[in-house]
Amino acid sequence: MKAPIGVIDSGVGGLTVAKEIMRHLPNEEIIYIGDTARCPYGPRSSEEVRKFTWQLATALAKMNIKMLVIACNTATAVALNSLSKKMPFPVIGVIFPGARAAIKATKKNEIVVLGTSGTIKSGAYEEAIAALNTSSKVIPLACPTFVPLVESNEYEGEFARNMVMETLLPLKKEQFDTVILGCTHYPLLQKHIEEAVGPHVKVLSSAEETAQDVNEYLDYHHMHHPIEEKKTPVFYTTGSVPIFKTIVEKWLELQNADVRTISFK
Numbered sequence: 001m002k003a004p005i006g007v008i009d010s011g012v013g014g015l016t017v018a019k020e021i022m023r024h025l026p027n028e029e030i031i032y033i034g035d036t037a038r039c040p041y042g043p044r045s046s047e048e049v050r051k052f053t054w055q056l057a058t059a060l061a062k063m064n065i066k067m068l069v070i071a072c073n074t075a076t077a078v079a080l081n082s083l084s085k086k087m088p089f090p091v092i093g094v095i096f097p098g099a100r101a102a103i104k105a106t107k108k109n110e111i112v113v114l115g116t117s118g119t120i121k122s123g124a125y126e127e128a129i130a131a132l133n134t135s136s137k138v139i140p141l142a143c144p145t146f147v148p149l150v151e152s153n154e155y156e157g158e159f160a161r162n163m164v165m166e167t168l169l170p171l172k173k174e175q176f177d178t179v180i181l182g183c184t185h186y187p188l189l190q191k192h193i194e195e196a197v198g199p200h201v202k203v204l205s206s207a208e209e210t211a212q213d214v215n216e217y218l219d220y221h222h223m224h225h226p227i228e229e230k231k232t233p234v235f236y237t238t239g240s241v242p243i244f245k246t247i248v249e250k251w252l253e254l255q256n257a258d259v260r261t262i263s264f265k
C-alpha cells in the first residue's frame with residue numbers, strides 16, 4: 001500500500017519510536033509530527049492532551065496516512081481508545097507494546113513503570129499489564145523532572161545522573177526485576193536509570209516492540225509499502241524548525257532531513 005505511516009508525539013521524544021520503525025521497515029514512508037511548541041504533555045490535563053492528539057491525528061488523516069502510531073505515552077494513555085474507534089485507519093500506541101515487553105522479560109512478575117505525571121495518573125500501564133498477566137505487581141513512579149532534562153539537552157552529564165538517582169530513590173525499598181521506560185524521552189537517560197536500579201534489573205523501552213507491532217500489522221493486512229515507491233521521511237514541528245532539524249539529524253543519523261513547520265490553534 002503506497003500511503004505513509006503517520007507518527008505523532010508531543011515533541012522530539014517520539015523520534016526514538018520513529019527510529020525503530022525506520023530501522024525495521026526501511027521501505028515505509030514516514031510522516032512525523034512533533035508538537036514541540038506545546039510540549040510537555042505530561043503535566044497537562046487529559047482533556048487538553050486528548051484535544052491536541054486529535055489535532056495531530058486529524059492533520060495526518062488529511063495527508064492520507066494508512067496507519068497512525070501514537071509515539072507518546074501520555075497521548076496514548078488518554079487518546080488511543082477514542083482515536084482507534086473513530087479514525088479510518090489502524091492506530092497503534094506505545095503502552096501495550098511496552099507492557100508486553102515487560103511481561104516477556106520479568107521473571108519475578110514485579111515491574112516498575114516510570115512515566116510522566118499524566119501517564120502514571122492514568123493507570124494505563126497497570127491496565128495493560130493486568131490484561132496480559134493478572135498476577136504481575138506494578139510499581140508506578142512519576143518522574144516529572146526527566147523530560148525537561150532531555151529537552152534542555154542536559155541528559156548526559158553529572159547533573160542528570162544526580163537527578164535520576166534522587167528521583168529513583170523511592171525504588172530502593174521495592175523488589176522488582178524489570179523497569180519500563182514509559183516515556184519517549186527516558187531512553188536518553190537509560191544509562192543513568194540502569195545505574196540507579198542496578199545490573200540485575202532489565203530496563204526496557206517500548207520503541208522496538210512498537211515497531212514490531214507495526215510490522216506485524218502491515219504484514220497481516222498486506223499493507224507494506226512497495227519497495228520501488230520508497231520516499232524520504234518528512235518531519236513537521238509546531239516549534240523551531242532549525243532546532244528540530246538538528247535533533248532529527250543527530251538522533252536518526254540523517255543528512256539534510258526534510259523538516260517543515262505546522263501549527264494548530
Ligand code: DGL
Pocket residue numbers: 009010011013014039040041042043071072073074075116119147182183184185
Ligand atoms: N512524549 C511524552 C511521553 O511519552 C513525554 C513528553 C511530554 O510530557 O510531552 O509521555
